[in-house]
Amino acid sequence: MSSKSRLRFMSIGFFLFILLSTPLLIKANESEVGDEDLDGLEELLAAEKEEEEALKDQGDKFSEAEIVKRAQAIVVELNNDNTERIVGSNEYVLVMGYATWCARSAELMPHFAQAANSLKEMGSSLVLAKVDAERYSKAATFLGVKGFPTLLLFVNGTAQPYTGGFTGEELVIWATKKTGAPVVRLSSKVEAQKFLNKHQTFVIGLFENFEVPSHEEFVKAAISNNDIQFVETSDVKVAEILYPGIPSKSSFVGFVKSEPEKFVAFEGALKEELILKFTEENKFPLVTVLTELNAPRVYGSLTNLQVFIFAEVDDYQSLLPFLQNVARKFKSKIMFIYVDPAEENLAKPILSLFGLETEEPIALSHDYKHGLKYLLDSKLTMSSLEEFCSGLLSGTLLPFYKSEPVSENNDIVQKVVGKTFDIVVLENTQNVLLEVYTPWCINCDVTSKQVEKLAKYFKGQPDLIFARIDASTNEHPKLQVDDFPTLLFYPAGDKSNPIKVPTKSSLKELAASISKRIRGEGRESSKDQIKDEL
Template identity: 30%
Template sequence: MAERISVCFFFVFVLSLIASLPKQISADESAEGKEFVLTLDHSNFSDTVSKHNFIVVEFYAPWCGHCKKLAPEYEKAASILSSHDPPIVLAKVDANEEKNKEIASEFDVKGFPTIKILRNGGKNIQEYKGPREADGIVDYLKKQNGPASTEIKSADDASAFIGENKVFIVGVFPKFSGEEFENFTALAEKLRSDYDFGHTLNAKHLPRGESSVSGPLVRLIKPFDELFVDFQDFHLEALEKFIEETSVPLVTIFNNDPSNHPYVIKYFNNPHAKAMLFINFTSEDFDSYKSKYHEAAEQYRQDGLSFLVGDVEASQGAFQYFGLKEDQVPLIVIQHNDGKKFLKPKLEAGHIPTWLKAYKAGEVQPYKKSEPIPEVNNEPVKVVVADTLQDIVFNSGKNVLLEFYAPWCGHCKKLAPILEEVAVSYQNDADVVIAKLDATANDIPSDTFDVQGYPTLYFRSASGKITHKNKQLLSKKEKKMSFEKASSCRRG
């Protein structure tokens, strides 16, 4: 589950086309009653995309609330962009349709809405990482459709290009040619959806750094830590690594300030183990904690740890995810990609380096989130929590059908009476257990169970074999037959 924490912060799906229906993007026609977003499916997707150098595609599901909220903004943006020179085409694909699921899988769609930018007839694919309201969509896509790097010819150009709250990457060159410049522009094209790139012949135009250099060099300008960093290795892999490593703060701030949100997303997407200090930012001793935590980040950032400090007010989702309570603050949590968590509640500022040292030495035991063990568990569908998973599922010596569910999940609610009926039919069979586990309130061993959606069903036979069952809702008869087949294998 750990590797999917960032998924909670993301949306999915956007597609675009035109060519075959040119009248739909005509700026001269009245927009009344007209749909500017092209509808694609398995029959016309490839042909339409292949005809465009730049097209935006939304992958959506009709039942998705985020998709419904995006729809009017997306349509308005499509209307405006139809008059752009050249027109920018927006399209959509119903990824919930069975016939379109192969396309969704090809584009790695894991949530809704998902938006992709397709270039060069679909040969180059990028995630859309812009706003979700019409004007923001328009501005973002106009920029994405232009040059990947902007030439900076004056200090005024630099002031207009380089803002206060974003990362900017500027190449300084003696001339706009040669291998270094070509590598820089190639990288700008590759990473244009993540960063703003510029290039200049004169470093004196730039607001930070040595102004007498003639390059070639890359200067990364940022609103945190050392404010700018220069780099002179123009090998593509080295350049990309430099940008990825220096474009994030040593300690990411997680609060209600929107300017910090891009760095929070990058933090949760990076492959390192994640250290998170949660504290009230308005507390009198906040500066003391922040200082000690920053010192620890300096010491341990080369050891595969990324650091974040989160304000309690903005971190309620994280508290719910980890099963934490506000009375544990200040507290620090470290999460590994395999799902293991390490926790220290009511942490004193001076103990931050001591606790981290103990953690690195392997002296801190993992923390496991679990609901309380039920005092009574005599319903047909047994309740499993993290603290009883071993006893009920692994050590019972029985055939166990286990559902991983979320209380808010509509599919889970539809499955509940079916699961209940199956459980009742096996109530007198001592060798069979039908059970459920709230995957939002209990930690799950990710090395055993791959829970990527709800409901997810697993069957563990009495002999120890674990089978991932189809999480799509089956009919009662199909569900019962499926379980009977699995059970009879053990009995045979």
């Protein structure tokens, strides 16, 4: 054997020895592993398991995103070239006009896509389409898109305004009612279970047969209502899937929702108007959380009295049980609405109306019909809220008028706030010239300078006071002014009939007018006086 052959043979032999002895080495090492090493290994395995679960969660989220993406692909993209053809060649087309910069459009888009997906699964012939109204202005004009977002239903090319809700389920309900049967009829438990998996809120009707007058009234109500899905069956066992414990009656109507009062039975004569009233009273939760999407429905509710609760999210969760208890007591009479102060688009308009900021939970109400506001001026508790609501219903609550804090001022033109209006203006025995202004008023600065000059000119006049009030932050029931700036002269002897002084007069004319008022000359009836001076 040559030296090269011997060397190759030795190398192969050494390799085989290592290969065969490796399992023995591993076995020996395993037998030497201590408890501490096992503990460390268990920790490592636990960490790996957590990572796997985290990855799985990410995968689930990705899948949801893919579902939305696929749903959005179902929505037809309209442009200047295809809009007229698509709308004209389909019996039903639901169009969403949007703008890329519009936050509400962005919020609605996934719900619109979800509705498109659901309607496709149902086999609906309705086409859902969207148009970027700013990019395709010609198409937007043809469709009649004037704001963002805009929803329009085209039936054989003729547009109808959308009047439903804005969640995926609400879009589907409205669309199916307008393009198909207003009531879903179920004949098996399997159908009932599938329906229950898709709908959280609905009105159920159980009828021995569908030829009775009460069923006709039920269908009329379903057609008139655009928000809630109506479902019917003649089989008690099928109905029990949707409404457990449903009474075995020849005709029964009930409301189902995901609330503490999940099942509510209708009582009374089965008439269209009464079923609609029952539906309206039950369609909202005991306490409704205000969102951009449900705001139109909330403000358009038939419940005239609304109480708004403002509180941080954590505080709201702790308040919710007693809020629901109070809401239950005043159900159908007062609507309770929670607003998160962090949602500025929703909270700021209401809080600004009251001139308030939220540091602690507050409750307030606004009577839109009479323009009156009410504020719970004590700590928000179950008893204080009940008392507030009782007073609201009985009309015994004192209206709230916003006011800046009272402060010392020695200016030549006195600052008046809501809380000092009575003392400075109405109860004062002197004549008062009051300037009513707002910070955003363009012409108010000119009038303010004129008032200051007049105050200096009449300085030392014992029976005359010059004052001003910021109408944007102060209110009083006897100060109703809509035009700014406004000058009002309150005569010492008749504070209930202030005289409107023209703000466009020259300084000399204003001074002459005030001197005349102080002397009490030329005082005709208030109406004639105002007319002459204007």
